[in-house]
């Protein structure tokens with residue numbers, strides 16, 4: 001492992017920001033650290049960079065325990081949400097600044113600055129001052145500065161959050177390219193699940209100071225291990241199910257008895273379970289092979305341009321969100337929601353997966 005985070009906990013006074021966090025980054029991986037605001041992402045980054053001393057736990061870089069080392073002794077590159085470029089220094093001087101700690105001769109330093117400005121496609125802005133750059137160019141200078149000392153790990157803490165959407169999308173691709181070309185092991189922090197899923201080889205999902213899940217984006221999206229992960233990664237809509245038979249597992253939803261194929265647990269008959277569904281796997285209309293139908297009434301229709309979000313209050317008393325591309329039904333209309341059995345994921349009261 002290039003980076004190992006072992007049982008990190010951190011407390012600000014009585015506020016517990018990190019709770020026994022462990023994960024590792026393999027060499028060359030781009031891992032996204034995602035989670036809602038306040039879940040501890042920045043605290044974790046600061047602990048890895050050495051800007052805070054964790055209350056307990058260890059940080060290892062290339063196998064070496066760096067927990068007690070100061071930030072400057074760690075080979076970590078950092079880019080934050082806000083610019084940290086020196087306004088009185090040129091772009092070239094800013095990038096060179098990251099190299100002053102090493103014992104590098106001036107010619108070599110010049111060559112490294114040129115190489116990294118070239119990498120971020122800003123060779124022609126070398127003599128410019130940060131105030132003369134666009135928001136996106138400024139971000140790229142920060143990347144060059146963080147990468148020039150060839151860190152063991154690059155930490156990007158919400159690097160695109162201050163930019164507008166179109167710039168963010170372009171720079172996202174740019175970061176992916178630069179990461180591929182340099183092969184630098186990268187931890188990319190974001191609260192934007194779409195950004196995380198589109199960029200990362202793996203995700204570390206955090207919630208309330210703890211790791212909620214670690215895995216490949218598609219795997220976590222399709223088989224979320226908890227309801228939190230199901231609703232944080234993409235949209236999720238839920239209903240209640242009751243176990244009628246334990247082994248093999250059969251549940252009842254409304255008037256429908258449904259056998260569960262992939263069973264991880266065999267809760268006793270009568271147990272109430274929570275079912276999660278992706279809104280895009282539901283449709284309005286008669287159920288087809290492999291689906292069951294829940295009748296209900298349309299409560300809301302939101303026109304989002306490319307699609308409609310239709311909320312249906314079903315016979316079971318719960319509301320389901322259905323993504324629809326065709327012309328939607330009207331509010332108060334009676335409809336049937338077709339639910340593919342294979343799309344249903346079941347969780348017990350303690351949020352453990354029961355089956356799907």
Ligand code: ATP
Nearest residue numbers: 012015016017036037038039040041042043044191
């Ligand atoms: P955001 O996405 O909003 O930046 P985050 O996931 O990075 O959030 P942190 O900033 O690490 O979360 O905060 C984790 C928790 O620790 C929050 O409850 C926050 O209020 C608290 N916290 C953060 N910094 C401090 C501090 N200096 N003193 C006291 N509490 C703090």
